[in-house]
Amino acid sequence: MFTVLSVGQHYSPDQFLNMQVFSMMRGWLHKHQSKNGESASMALLVDKMCEYCLRLLDQCERKAVVQQDAELQQACLTEVILLLDTMCQQNSSLIPRVFPSIKRVYNRIQNSPASSINIINILQFLLHHSDAVMYDMGPALQHFFLKILDKQCIDQSLAFEATLFCLENMENLCNNTSVLRKFFPCLLKVFAWQPKTLLAEFVDLLPTMVSEETAIEVLHCLLDLPVITAAMETVMRVEQRGSLTVTDLSPEAVAQSTPELVYSDPLHRPLFNFILRAEGGLGDTIDRLKVLHDILQDYSTLPRVVVCSQAAPVLLRVYLQTVEQEASVDLLARLFPVLLERSCLLFPIKTFQTEVKRVLSEALVWVVQTAPGLLIDNRQEVQELMSSPRNFTGREDVFLHLAWAVGEYMSVTYDRRCTPDIISQYYEGVECLLYELSVSQLGRTETPLQHRARLTAVLMTALAKLATRCQDLMPRVLLCLTKITQQLPASGSQDPGDAVLLARAPVLINLCRMPNVAPLLSSLPAETDDNSKLHQDQNSSSCLLLQLTQAVMKQSQQ
Incomplete structure (x- = not known):
């Protein structure tokens, strides 16, 4: 024939x-x-x-x-x-x-x-x-992801065909197999090598990788995408030039060595092996992630790494939207401390860090809105973060959003475990931070002026809200806000933010002098179901009520 x-x-x-x-x-x-x-x-x-x-x-x-x-x-x-x-x-x-x-x-x-x-x-x-x-398709699919795609993920044609295969069979693979959730590190390696080409495809594919079991590990991988790209660059260069013979590099030698040399060291090879793993379920992250960042820092300016750092926040937003729609309280409880931890542990690319921290700060808000009790369960971590203005530098958005969430949701309205003792603990931490920020030079040297005024305003408001929920704190908050008001003009600062603070402090002081009204004006109403008989006037304004309260207080003083 x-x-x-x-x-x-x-x-x-x-x-x-x-x-x-x-x-x-x-x-x-x-x-x-x-x-x-x-x-x-x-x-x-x-x-x-x-x-x-x-x-x-x-x-x-x-x-x-x-x-x-x-x-x-x-x-x-x-x-x-x-x-x-x-x-x-x-x-x-x-x-x-x-x-x-x-x-x-x-x-x-x-x-x-x-x-x-x-x-x-x-x-x-x-x-x-x-x-x-x-x-049984399981062995064939496992062989493909572990032995074929993982070994040839830098092959452009294979990467495109594999991504297209996953997209076209997404429903079948999700319903009948677990390969997308099991081998998502391998797929993210494919994306890390060709982020510009495959971004649109992975926006559709990423939600299929997220489940209750994989959500935290997927988050770590997304935050480490530029690290994965830099590690792949290292491995590719070592394979092209040949492996070097290196044994037991000291920390000082590592700091002065190239990534290829460090990769050849058996002591540091496991760091690369983990970040370039093909299969999930081996652990969320590693303790020495900062060490790996330092090793690969020389590659942070490579074009492929830069492009990946620009694409990673897009996938991070898709991930958070997926989690927001389907997350359970248990998942949010595991997610919250990771958001706090990783906000200060990102690959050293300035634009990447800025954008990712902005996304993480927004995520912190809706996580706390969904499960306010997390502020009680994680109060040690939150209080440690808010213990010093030093923690503010470098992650301003995260710090500001967290301070706002503490003032807004530390209330018995949202969680019955929110006792006066817990409120007092948070109050003392915020008060100490506010005093330190206002009276020490640390607040003016290490914290940028535009952020210092904003942080002070958020902390003042949070302090007033916490005090309205524990009447024993009212004298302290009045004294604190009065001192802050007195110290601002004495500093002689030309910062325009001081004018805003001078205007806000009297409003908060007058509000706290009315303990029966203050809790109503300083707190948002808790969410109610559609059958609730409560009425909310969409034309009402808390600012208008505060101004009215201030006017009444002035008349009573005359």
């Missing part, structure tokens, strides 16, 4: 027609699929075409003499697999006839790097028809 793999020097018109028909057959089948019914002539054509394709599969097993023949075999194999897949989808009676041949081809090429694209096509065939023959 003549086939497209029957290579010769001259071809007859019938043989040329044979090649043309083979190249057009898949298009004919797709067009025929849209029509109802099947004619006898079409059934005969499909039967003969199936026989022709099986013959081609046999020919592809023969060893090619020259490179050109090998390339022709790969191209024909691709078309044959796709063609057989189409025919089996249209006529399921062909599956028992075709499946053994496809399985034999898979067993032959599964370890061949040159056949990686055809392995994806075979996986597509197996996904479509494995149920008909009771075939």
Whole structure:
């Protein structure tokens, strides 16, 4: 039987027609699929075409003499697999006839790097028809992600085809397998190497990787995407230049060595192995992540690393939107301390750190809004973070949002465990921070002026709100706010933010002098269900009420 793999020097018109028909057959089948019914002539054509394709599969097993023949075999194999897949989808009676041949081809090429694209096509065939023959897809998918994609993730064509395969079969892979949740580190390595090309695809693919079990590990991987890119650059350069013989580098030697040299050190190789792992479930992160950041810092300006750092916040927002829609209280309880910890542990790229911290600070707000009790469960970590203005430098957005959340949600309205003792603990921490910020030079030297005024305003408001929920704190907050007001003009600062603080302090002081009214004006109403009989006037304004309160207080003093 003549086939497209029957290579010769001259071809007859019938043989040329044979090649043309083979190249057009898949298009004919797709067009025929849209029509109802099947004619006898079409059934005969499909039967003969199936026989022709099986013959081609046999020919592809023969060893090619020259490179050109090998390339022709790969191209024909691709078309044959796709063609057989189409025919089996249209006529399921062909599956028992075709499946053994496809399985034999898979067993032959599964370890061949040159056949990686055809392995994806075979996986597509197996996904479509494995149920008909009771075939377990698990080992084949695991082999592909661990042995093929992980080893060749820098191959552009393979990366694109693998991503497309996951997208097209996303529902099937999510419902019938766990590969997207199990091998998400491998997929994120694919993205880390080609972030600009695959960003749109991974925006759609990322939510399928997130579950209750994987959410925290996925978050760490997203925050470490530039680190993954830099580590992949290191491994690629070592493979190109050859491994170096290094043993037990001292910390001083590590600081002066190139990433390639450190990678060759057996003591530091596990850091790279973990960050470049292909399978999830081995641990969320590592204790020596800061060490790895220092090792790879020289690569922070590489174009690929910079592009990845720009794309990572986009995926981080997609991740947080996914978690926000489906997260349980248990997941939020595990997520909250990670957000606090990682806000100061990011790869040293300034624009990347700024954008990620902004995203994390926004996430902290909705996490606390959803589960206010986390401020009680994690009060030691929160109070430690807010214990000094030094912690403010470098993560201003996180600090400001957290201070606002403490003032807003540390209330028995949101959690019955919020006792006066806990409120007093938070109050003392905020009060000490406010005093230190206002009277020491530390607040003016290490904290930028534009942030210092904003932080002072947020802390003053949080302090007043906490005091309104514990009447014993009212005298202290009045004294504190009065001192802050007196110290601002004495400092002689030209900061325009001081004018704002001078205007806000009297409002808060007058509010705290009315203990019966202050809790109502200083707290947002808790969320109610749709059947609640409470009425909220959308035209009301807390600012207007505060101004009215201030006016009443002035009249009473006259």
